[in-house]
Amino acid sequence: MNNELIQSCGDELYQAMVNRQAIRPLTERFPNISVEDAYQISLRMLELRLAAGESIIGKKIGVTSKAVQDMLNVHQPDFGYLTDKMAFSQGEEMPISQLLMQPRAEGEIAFILKKDLMGPGVTNADVLAATDCVMPCFEVVDSRIENWEIKIQDTVADNASCGLFILGDQAISPTKVDLATCGMVVEKNGSVISTGAGAAALGSPVNCVAWLANTLGHFGIPLKAGEVILSGSLVPLVPVKAGDHMSLSIGGIGNASVRFV
Amino acid sequence: MENTNKLTKAQIDELATYCEDAELKQQEIIKVTDKYPEMTYRDAFDVQWEVRRRKVARGHKIVGMKMGLTSWAKMAQMGVEQPCYGYLADYFSVPEGGEIKMDELIHPKIEAEIAFVTKAPLKGPGIHIGDVLRATDFIIPAVEVIDSRYKDFKFDLKSVIADNSSSSRFITGGRMARLEDVDVKNLGVVMEINGEIVATGAGAAVLGHPAASVAMLANMMGERGEEIPAGTFIMTGGITAAVTVNRGDSINIRYQDLGSITAKFV
Numbered sequence: 001m002n003n004e005l006i007q008s009c010g011d012e013l014y015q016a017m018v019n020r021q022a023i024r025p026l027t028e029r030f031p032n033i034s035v036e037d038a039y040q041i042s043l044r045m046l047e048l049r050l051a052a053g054e055s056i057i058g059k060k061i062g063v064t065s066k067a068v069q070d071m072l073n074v075h076q077p078d079f080g081y082l083t084d085k086m087a088f089s090q091g092e093e094m095p096i097s098q099l100l101m102q103p104r105a106e107g108e109i110a111f112i113l114k115k116d117l118m119g120p121g122v123t124n125a126d127v128l129a130a131t132d133c134v135m136p137c138f139e140v141v142d143s144r145i146e147n148w149e150i151k152i153q154d155t156v157a158d159n160a161s162c163g164l165f166i167l168g169d170q171a172i173s174p175t176k177v178d179l180a181t182c183g184m185v186v187e188k189n190g191s192v193i194s195t196g197a198g199a200a201a202l203g204s205p206v207n208c209v210a211w212l213a214n215t216l217g218h219f220g221i222p223l224k225a226g227e228v229i230l231s232g233s234l235v236p237l238v239p240v241k242a243g244d245h246m247s248l249s250i251g252g253i254g255n256a257s258v259r260f261v
Numbered sequence: 262m263e264n265t266n267k268l269t270k271a272q273i274d275e276l277a278t279y280c281e282d283a284e285l286k287q288q289e290i291i292k293v294t295d296k297y298p299e300m301t302y303r304d305a306f307d308v309q310w311e312v313r314r315r316k317v318a319r320g321h322k323i324v325g326m327k328m329g330l331t332s333w334a335k336m337a338q339m340g341v342e343q344p345c346y347g348y349l350a351d352y353f354s355v356p357e358g359g360e361i362k363m364d365e366l367i368h369p370k371i372e373a374e375i376a377f378v379t380k381a382p383l384k385g386p387g388i389h390i391g392d393v394l395r396a397t398d399f400i401i402p403a404v405e406v407i408d409s410r411y412k413d414f415k416f417d418l419k420s421v422i423a424d425n426s427s428s429s430r431f432i433t434g435g436r437m438a439r440l441e442d443v444d445v446k447n448l449g450v451v452m453e454i455n456g457e458i459v460a461t462g463a464g465a466a467v468l469g470h471p472a473a474s475v476a477m478l479a480n481m482m483g484e485r486g487e488e489i490p491a492g493t494f495i496m497t498g499g500i501t502a503a504v505t506v507n508r509g510d511s512i513n514i515r516y517q518d519l520g521s522i523t524a525k526f527v
Contacts, residue, residue, distance in 0.1 A: 066458075178518065181517040182447075191333070192465045196461045197463060200461040234461070249447050251448055252444070
């Protein structure tokens with residue numbers, strides 16, 4: 001793809017987000033689009049968000065479960081950027097009916113870094129040493145592509161289908177919990193709808209963060225101290241709508257809950 | 262569940278032989294409700310208890326109980342509002358790190374579970390989670406090998422009950438823990454077959470809390486006037502989906518803070 005096309009796709013996705021008007025898949029119109037092109041498009045979309053006053057506070061890793069990888073026929077995760085406008089706090093209502101189009105919630109472990117991580121060569125040990133704390137997190141993903149008809153290039157271009165997120169109140173040192181075996185229980189409107197454990201994300205959420213540090217390292221981009229890194233869902237995604245209430249608990253870490261309006 | 266019989270003692274005995282032969286000779290069978298569509302839950306449990314009586318009469322020891330169908334989703338799928346139970350006979354037990362012989366089974370699947378060991382008797386009706394927590398000595402990881410004797414897994418709940426709720430082998434190991442030291446509801450498990458992660462889950466997958474499963478067992482057994490004696494080992498039901506295993510597979514199931522269980526299918 002040439003720069004002009006990349007820019008226009010980025011513009012189109014940004015407008016789709018702002019106007020809450022989903023678009024046809026990029027891969028349908030540009031069958032030759034590469035994953036590299038898609039990341040360039042996502043950067044254009046990000047540039048517009050920053051120009052509108054948002055600031056980067058972290059990154060998210062997506063496509064971390066085997067089920068989703070098989071569905072998209074890829075064998076690696078993807079990533080997107082988190083901005084301040086996406087973050088919500090415990091007790092706040094999340095206005096998905098105003099801000100999102102086709103929201104789906106997923107339960108994750110968030111990493112808060114205390115040191116920069118710069119790939120390549122970042123190991124799991126480096127990730128743990130650079131992690132200040134881990135926190136329970138709901139990520140509400142959304143797609144600017146109609147009906148979630150995404151191929152990997154579509155979701156990458158669309159900032160890894162990032163929507164909004166909410167962190168729980170507890171922050172635990174990574175030395176206090178086994179991140180591969182910690183269990184997650186997700187409840188929606190009072191019923192347990194799914195359970196999982198840390199290993200559901202690439203064998204361990206720590207692997208996901210190491211992958212991201214190493215992948216970004218190729219572009220000379222570090223994960224920075226103070227950033228929030230969402231490490232990938234441990235349970236299947238579930239569609240949500242205004243009026244729904246969800247809570248999750250993670251063994252040894254804590255709880256998060258969210259009310260959608 | 263209705264507490265009356267529609268079958269005669271002779272018919273119960275006939276089904277007991279039918280179901281136990283299937284287990285002992287690794288023969289797939291057609292569901293018992295095809296033979297006796299009128300049979301009740303009471304009849305189905307009578308078949309299970311008759312086979313159990315025969316095993317004990319032959320010198321086997323009953324070493325524990327198991328709960329099955331303990332996820333709300335599975336119950337809804339089968340259109341029932343209660344799980345089911347079965348017993349564990351001495352020869353079902355496989356040592357941690359041991360071998361499970363495929364020749365002795367039909368089409369086994371494995372489930373990761375939490376087992377409770379009691380220190381006081383529990384007798385329903387009216388048993389709730391609080392009673393269970395007070396009566397629990399410790400919990401310990403367990404893996405159940407289920408092996409429905411029904412052809413192509415075609416069964417209904419009554420047939421499963423008559424077939425001892427698909428019970429066939431179990432392994433227990435890892436680290437025991439007192440309930441006050443672990444968060445059983447959020448306790449995570451990771452199941453690996455040949456080094457590949459095939460399933461994950463957490464305690465709440467079992468009726469919202471595995472102790473609720475023990476309470477249901479006490480109440481269901483109470484309907485027959487039976488109690489769960491002190492010292493009973495109880496497998497509370499699958500935290501993960503049941504996963505098919507094949508000859509040559511090595512399994513490794515990791516439990517949050519409670520170690521792991523390994524075994525090999527030969």
